[in-house]
Amino acid sequence: MPSSHKITMRPAPGVELLEVDFTFGSSFPQPRGRTFREGYGFDIELPAVLDLLTAVDDGVLDARYVKNLLLRAVDHMYEPAGCFRHEDDEDKLAWCRRDGTCRICDRHKDAFAASLTLAAERWRRWTLPEQYPYATGNTKGLHEVGCSVVYRAMPETFSPPSAEDAEALRSYAHRKMGYRFYDRPLADLVPLNYHVQFHAMTAEETRAWMNDNTGPKGGRHYRRCERCAPAP
Numbered sequence: 001m002p003s004s005h006k007i008t009m010r011p012a013p014g015v016e017l018l019e020v021d022f023t024f025g026s027s028f029p030q031p032r033g034r035t036f037r038e039g040y041g042f043d044i045e046l047p048a049v050l051d052l053l054t055a056v057d058d059g060v061l062d063a064r065y066v067k068n069l070l071l072r073a074v075d076h077m078y079e080p081a082g083c084f085r086h087e088d089d090e091d092k093l094a095w096c097r098r099d100g101t102c103r104i105c106d107r108h109k110d111a112f113a114a115s116l117t118l119a120a121e122r123w124r125r126w127t128l129p130e131q132y133p134y135a136t137g138n139t140k141g142l143h144e145v146g147c148s149v150v151y152r153a154m155p156e157t158f159s160p161p162s163a164e165d166a167e168a169l170r171s172y173a174h175r176k177m178g179y180r181f182y183d184r185p186l187a188d189l190v191p192l193n194y195h196v197q198f199h200a201m202t203a204e205e206t207r208a209w210m211n212d213n214t215g216p217k218g219g220r221h222y223r224r225c226e227r228c229a230p231a232p
């Protein structure tokens, strides 16, 4: 969706261009491709261009100055025009590595930490099968923890990254947006293997969970595994 912007320019005493019309997102001329920061995707109304050229022609403004003036206007519009959203995912990743972090990582930081906390708690429970003898997964199946369905889905070891690990956070955050062409993921993100699929529960927790997942008329919103037939 193209956006419109009005910028007043006062490049020199006596030269004032009120409310110059810019747009972002209506034309992307292929022969002059470049970055958004260099003006790609931006348009400016012709009368303003002519007035600037007149000022150059009259010797009031210098061409280089006008060029910088226009680039400063682009800088000014970059955020309000939402340019970052349209930037290339590979570029965003490269800038994040260069700068140490980025707004995408910032936005996912809490969710990443929460996912680590959840995984650690699930792993802890998994290592205490006598205390936590039942388990449920994402598809709301209920099992005994010893069930082969659960075993097959659980990791053999657990070595999660630290919540402070910038590269792991980067993988978590950028992976979510890194699908540009069909299912091609972003190259060279470290794999994250800390996901623990099943949540083990005490017998009491399991009964409460079954209750929560039973409708008012007794309909079950969960599935009791036929193989292990859990009976908490």
Ligand SMILES: [Zn+2]
Binding pocket: 096, 101, 102, 103, 104, 105, 106, 170, 173, 174
């Ligand atoms: Zn980032």
Ligand SMILES: [Zn+2]
Binding pocket: 142, 143, 144, 147, 148, 149, 150, 225, 226, 227, 228, 229
């Ligand atoms: Zn089972």
